[in-house]
Amino acid sequence: MEGFKIPLAPKFFDTSVKHPGEPFDWVLMDYIPGVTLESLLRNHKRIRLLYILEIITALNLQLKKMGEKGIKHRDLKPGNIVIDADFVPHILDWDDVTTGVSMTQSPYHGTIRFAAPEIFEMKKECASDIFSFGGIIFNMLTGKAPFDDVYNNLDYIFHFIPEEYDVEDVDEQEEDEYEQEDDEDKEKKVKKINKKNKKRS
Numbered sequence: 001m002e003g004f005k006i007p008l009a010p011k012f013f014d015t016s017v018k019h020p021g022e023p024f025d026w027v028l029m030d031y032i033p034g035v036t037l038e039s040l041l042r043n044h045k046r047i048r049l050l051y052i053l054e055i056i057t058a059l060n061l062q063l064k065k066m067g068e069k070g071i072k073h074r075d076l077k078p079g080n081i082v083i084d085a086d087f088v089p090h091i092l093d094w095d096d097v098t099t100g101v102s103m104t105q106s107p108y109h110g111t112i113r114f115a116a117p118e119i120f121e122m123k124k125e126c127a128s129d130i131f132s133f134g135g136i137i138f139n140m141l142t143g144k145a146p147f148d149d150v151y152n153n154l155d156y157i158f159h160f161i162p163e164e165y166d167v168e169d170v171d172e173q174e175e176d177e178y179e180q181e182d183d184e185d186k187e188k189k190v191k192k193i194n195k196k197n198k199k200r201s
Contacts (some may be wrong), residue, residue: 006065008058008090032090038078041139052140055089062091063133067126076132077114078139113145 010030016022037055040047047055059081066073073080080093095165116131135146 006062006071009062010090032082032084032092034084034090036079036084037081037083037089037136040071040083041078041143046143047140051087054087054138056137058089059091059133059136063129067130070126072126073129076129076136078136113147170182
């Protein structure tokens with residue numbers, strides 16, 4: 001954590017890495033009051049373009065500094081961005097900066113809707129955060145998260161996710177049912193999704 005100074009990011013004070021024998025991993029950092037960008041989008045659907053541009057500018061500054069220092073976030077999404085009372089965005093839920101402390105048992109990091117493909121190969125690259133940043137911009141402008149149509153068909157998406165990946169809110173029964181389907185049924189589902197997307201476009 002030493003030398004970690006990113007504009008608008010919380011200040012880090014201590015971590016369990018410095019205290020061997022701790023029963024669990026922890027990180028002590030600033031508390032930033034506000035609402036997550038995810039909550040803001042869910043409650044207001046659309047945000048004024050001027051505010052969106054301000055958020056993009058501030059996040060871009062943070063990502064630029066992260067790239068210069070070689071710092072990767074790996075789970076950049078609206079739920080990990082807090083908007084304070086002055087409508088300034090702050091990136092939270094850091095992983096790479098914690099010097100070995102990980103708050104998840106899974107070797108993979110990222111949220112499917114916003115994660116770059118290389119995340120699921122356990123690659124750590126700054127470019128992955130830029131991919132997620134683009135997804136956040138798309139979410140703010142359209143009110144929809146990237147890949148919503150595919151994500152909403154969880155039985156289909158299991159076909160592409162490594163077995164080790166810990167997906168939140170997944171119905172294991174749906175996964176089992178999907179594995180029992182033959183290739184013809186799976187192909188029909190893919191065609192159905194594509195047909196649905198064409199109607200919306």
